[in-house]
């Protein structure tokens with residue numbers, strides 16, 4: 001699963017490469033479970049009563065349908081976030097919709113919440129052998145839904161018994177109008193419904209994931225709404241619709257940009273979120289993290305955990321373990 005495997009993946013178009021990676025991880029999960037002890041749990045982090053064995057998590061979107069969870073934990077992640085899952089299955093946007101920007105170490109995607117629906121993913125989660133790390137379930141609304149708040153509430157109610165935490169994703173740029181849910185009063189209504197939906201014998205922690213394209217006032221509003229509605233942590237951030245200077249021929253593709261060109265923005269938004277929250281909300285940083293140094297910078301800037309996705313494409317499947325080891329070496 002290191003560099004040679006990657007060169008094979010780079011011969012394929014991005015979405016086929018993604019499919020092959022998921023299939024391989026599935027197999028790796030099936031045969032790799034005996035290696036449970038390789039999970040590095042020397043620097044646990046606690047958020048909302050959950051103990052994350054290490055601070056490196058897989059960001060949502062790689063394993064949307066929870067097909068390869070065991071294999072992903074086998075790569076050394078302390079947490080794996082599956083989804084985004086919607087109440088009903090949906091095909092997503094027309095292909096091509098996933099682009100590697102190799103010269104920029106970036107990805108642009110306009111997948112559009114392609115997923116098999118929350119029920120089939122939850123059935124796979126329920127059938128998992130004992131988990132080694134923390135499992136997050138990221139929920140969203142169907143594109144053609146006429147009750148988006150209802151979709152989120154349903155997702156939370158269904159995921160709550162099985163998830164270690166649930167992420168409310170209102171920050172994907174690929175479902176028209178979705179990101180409008182990030183501003184108040186829409187966000188208050190949505191989070192109140194999500195908070196109510198998780199009430200049961202187990203109060204599953206609720207995380208909110210925001211876009212890096214929110215300005216300072218937008219971040220402040222989202223944080224206020226999150227705190228008022230008992231959200232347990234904020235993930236900063238999803239992909240950006242902005243376009244910093246890029247070299248690749250795919251630079252003009254529509255969609256969310258992630259990877260190295262998102263790094264500065266994601267770091268800046270983390271700092272804004274830290275200032276705006278004054279420590280009242282645990283922060284999780286995502287966006288362009290590709291090394292132990294960058295993970296350390298985010299932690300020093302106020303993140304309790306970090307999540308990665310795009311760097312796996314360029315730095316290989318050994319990256320989570322390298323980051324965990326690198327962080328440990330720095331103490």
Ligand SMILES: Cc1cc2nc3c(=O)[nH]c(=O)nc-3n(C[C@H](O)[C@H](O)[C@H](O)COP(=O)(O)O)c2cc1C
Nearest residue numbers: 059060061084109237238258259287288308309310
């Ligand atoms: C192909 C692709 C699909 C994604 N799908 C989702 C998704 O379904 N839900 C979500 O919350 N974030 C999704 N993301 C965003 C990532 O979880 C992450 O927030 C973002 O890519 C920034 O991190 P990175 O620079 O390490 O990739 C997706 C990202 C990529 C590249």
